Amino acid sequence: MATLELSGVEKSFGATPVLHGIDLRVAEGEMIVVVGASGCGKSTLLRIVAGLEEPTAGRVRIGGRDVTALEPADRDVAMVFQNYALYPHMTVERNMAYGLRIRGLPKAEIARRVGEAAELLGIGALLGRRPRQLSGGQRQRVAMGRAIVREPALFLFDEPLSNLDARLRVQMRAEIRRLQRRLGVTSLFVTHDQTEAMTLGDRLVVMHAGHAAQVATPMEIWARPANTFVAGFIGSPSMNLLEAQLAEEGRAALLRAGPSLRFADGARPGPAGRRLLVGVRPEHLRPVAEGEGGAPLDVSLELAEPLGSESVLHGRLASGEAVTARVPGLVAGVEGALRLSIQASEAHVFDAETGARLDAVG
Numbered sequence: 001m002a003t004l005e006l007s008g009v010e011k012s013f014g015a016t017p018v019l020h021g022i023d024l025r026v027a028e029g030e031m032i033v034v035v036g037a038s039g040c041g042k043s044t045l046l047r048i049v050a051g052l053e054e055p056t057a058g059r060v061r062i063g064g065r066d067v068t069a070l071e072p073a074d075r076d077v078a079m080v081f082q083n084y085a086l087y088p089h090m091t092v093e094r095n096m097a098y099g100l101r102i103r104g105l106p107k108a109e110i111a112r113r114v115g116e117a118a119e120l121l122g123i124g125a126l127l128g129r130r131p132r133q134l135s136g137g138q139r140q141r142v143a144m145g146r147a148i149v150r151e152p153a154l155f156l157f158d159e160p161l162s163n164l165d166a167r168l169r170v171q172m173r174a175e176i177r178r179l180q181r182r183l184g185v186t187s188l189f190v191t192h193d194q195t196e197a198m199t200l201g202d203r204l205v206v207m208h209a210g211h212a213a214q215v216a217t218p219m220e221i222w223a224r225p226a227n228t229f230v231a232g233f234i235g236s237p238s239m240n241l242l243e244a245q246l247a248e249e250g251r252a253a254l255l256r257a258g259p260s261l262r263f264a265d266g267a268r269p270g271p272a273g274r275r276l277l278v279g280v281r282p283e284h285l286r287p288v289a290e291g292e293g294g295a296p297l298d299v300s301l302e303l304a305e306p307l308g309s310e311s312v313l314h315g316r317l318a319s320g321e322a323v324t325a326r327v328p329g330l331v332a333g334v335e336g337a338l339r340l341s342i343q344a345s346e347a348h349v350f351d352a353e354t355g356a357r358l359d360a361v362g
Contacts (some may be wrong), residue, residue, distance in 0.1 A: 001028040001029050001153065001184055001185060001186055001334045002028060002062050002063030002064075002076070002153035002154060002186055003025065003026060003027060003028055003061075003063060003064065003186065004024070004026040004032075004049065004060075004061070004063070004154055004186055004188065004257075005024070005025045005026070005059075005060075005062075005064075006022050006023060006024040006025075006045075006049070006058065006059075006060055006061075007023060007058055007059045008022075008023060008044070008057060008058040008059070009021070009022040009023075009055050009057070009058035009099040010022075010046060010055060010056045010058055011041070011044055011053065011055055011056050011058065011334060012056045013095070016150060017210060018041045018044050018057075018210050019044060019045060019048075019082050019210045020057070020210045020211050021057075021106070021317050022045060022211075023212070024205060024212065024215065025113075026186055026188065027186070027213065028184075028332060029184040029185070029186055030186055030187070030203070030352045031177070031180050031187045031200060031203070032187070032188050032189070032201060032202065032203055032204075032205060033189045033200050033201030033203075033204050034046065034188065034189070034190045034191075034195075034204075034205045034207060035190060035191055035194060035196075035197035035201075035204055035207065036192065036206060036207030036208060036231075036233075037190065037192060037208075037233070038192060039238075040187040040207040040208055040209060040210065041207055041209075041210040042190045042192075042205075042207045043158060043159075043190055045190075045207070046156055046158055046188060046190045048060060048078050048338050049050075049077070049154075050072055050075070050077055050105045050156050050327050051067070051071055051075050051077075052068060052072060053111060053307060054294060055068065055332055057216070062075060062076065062077070062153055062154055063076075063153055065346055068310040069074050069221050070342065071086070073161070075154075075278050076153040076154065076158070077152050077153065077154040077155070077156055078146075078147035078154075078155055078159045079147065079149075079156040079157075079158065080140075080144055080147050080155070080156070080158065080160045081143065081158050081160065082158055082159045082160060082163060083163065083194055084139045084142070084143045084147075084163075085129070085143065086131040086139060086142060087131075087141060088130065088131050088132060089130070090130070090131075091119075091127065091128055091129060091130055091291055092118075092123065092126050092127045092134070092142050092145075093114060093126070093127040093128065095108050095131070095146055096114045096118070096127075096142065096145045096146045096149055097114050097149070097323045098146070099146065099149070100113065100114075100149060100150070104241075105136040107361075108180075110149075111251055113149040114127075114145075117149045118145060119147040120145075120148065120152060120182075120323035121141045121144060121145050121148075121175075121179075122141070123138065123142060123145065123266070126138060126142070126338070127159050127188065130339050134335055136163060136164050136165075136168065137164060137171070138237040139173060140145075140152050140154060140161070140172055140233055141215060143160070143177075143237075144160075144176070144179070147212065148179075148183065152185065153185075154184065154185070154187070154188070155185050155186070155187040155188070156187075156188050156276070157176070157187065157188055157189040157190065158190050159191055160172075160176075161173060161176075161191070161196065162190075162191075162192075162193075166308070169193075169196075172266060173180070173199060173200060175198055176189075176200065177199070177200050178284065180254065186299040187255060189201070193231065194234055194235075194236065195236070195318055197218070197234075198218045198222070198234070199218075201217075201218055202217070202294070202346040203215060203216060203217055204216065204217070204218055204219075204221055205232075206221065206229075206233060206234065207307050208229045208230075208233075213226060213227060213229055213230050214226040214305050215225045221234050222234055222235065223226050224357070225239075225279075225327075225348065225349075225357065226356070227350065227354075227356050227357060228241060228277055228279070228350050228355035229355060231279045231348060234294075235267075235281055235282075237282045237324045237326065239279045239281050239282075240279065240280050240282065240285070240323050240324060241277045241278070241319065241350070242255055242257060242277065242278045242279075242280070242321055242323075243255070243256040243277060243278075243316075243319070243352070244255065244256060244275075244277070244278045244317055245272075245273055245274060245275050246272050246273060246274040246276060247271070247272055248260075248262070249276075250271050250272055251263055252346075253276050253278050253349060255295070255297075255298055255319075255346075256319045256321065257317040257318060257319040257321060258297075258298075258318065258319075259295035259296055259297065259342075259361055260295065261278060261342060261344045261347055262344060263344065263349075274351075274352075275351075275352035275353065276348075276349055276350065276352055276358070277349075277350040277351075277352050277355075278342075278347055278349055278351060279347065279348035279349070280342050280346065280348070280353075281346070282312065282324045282325050282326040282336070283302060283325075283326045284342070284343065284346040284347075285297070285323065285324075285325035285326075285327075285340040285341070285342065286325075286327070286340060286341050287325075287338060287339065287340060287341075288339055288341040294341030294342055294343045294344075295341065295342045295343075295344070296339050296340070296341055297317060297323070297339070297340045297342065298317070298318060298323070298337055298338075298339055298342070299313075299315035299316065299317060299323055299337065299338045299339070299340055300316050300317075300336075300337055301313060301314070301315045301336055301337065301338055302314050302315050302316065303315075304331040306330045306331065309328070309329070310326055310327060310328050310329065311326070311327055311329065311330055312325070313325045313326075313327060313330040313331060313338070313347055315338065321344075323340075325340055342359070
């Protein structure tokens, strides 16, 4: 096991900056997931750690050793690629053993490592097959086995599940997490899938336009997003962001849609009139009867998506703002109005200009 430390890592391709001063420390045995939309710089960051790209500025340290200028083969890392990168003419056994043979390890040691990895991954019966004879999930296990046999200081995963169907992704997700915990190898996992990120990572790095928008545990990010980008990116359906402004001398948020949310005692995130965005997750918008507590919102329903035990409702407020709610049970039809409620303790407040979180409600 080893630590991974990135200090002020920047990357530009010509005049185009891609990464802007990334700082990150990964502890021994920790699984860090880098998540973000296409083009945010997450794969470039992984390639810099692997040695496949050279940073424009900054340092990369693995196990306390500066590896910024080292070739990939000298960094003691193993990478699992999106496309598996298996040699089609080799058997599973030879694919897994290839890197060890290149390093000149004794045949007995190679056989031991391959055998142990095959047993761990449940692919012992496949060692004589070639990649074309394997399913997508089996190929992914072989790619993981090739990484495991190297016994590296650091595992790197570059969207390894994106080519699998939904059911197999769920299965392989659990398997990767189980293996990583069992082996205790420090790991960096890149994905655009927030479900993968939330379920796999000890901590997440949410990337946006080349910046680390937030680094925290999955539940910290879900419960206290640092800004409106993170709030909208993490969570499915994404968080509703409603326009508002500070009122009552800074003690409440007056929503554009009408009602107001009163802040916790003593919380005043600025002067009256300051423009805000009030965030509320779809599961925290609840249908209410007349007179019940919370700030009421009258929604004109446009679409109901029944999902079995729950429904996702899409509608609009009188202000014209779109809202999404996730409610228990089945909702039939899409016509009519529905009154939903926001509780101040479940709302998130952001500055409308900067998008930064304001600690105001509770």
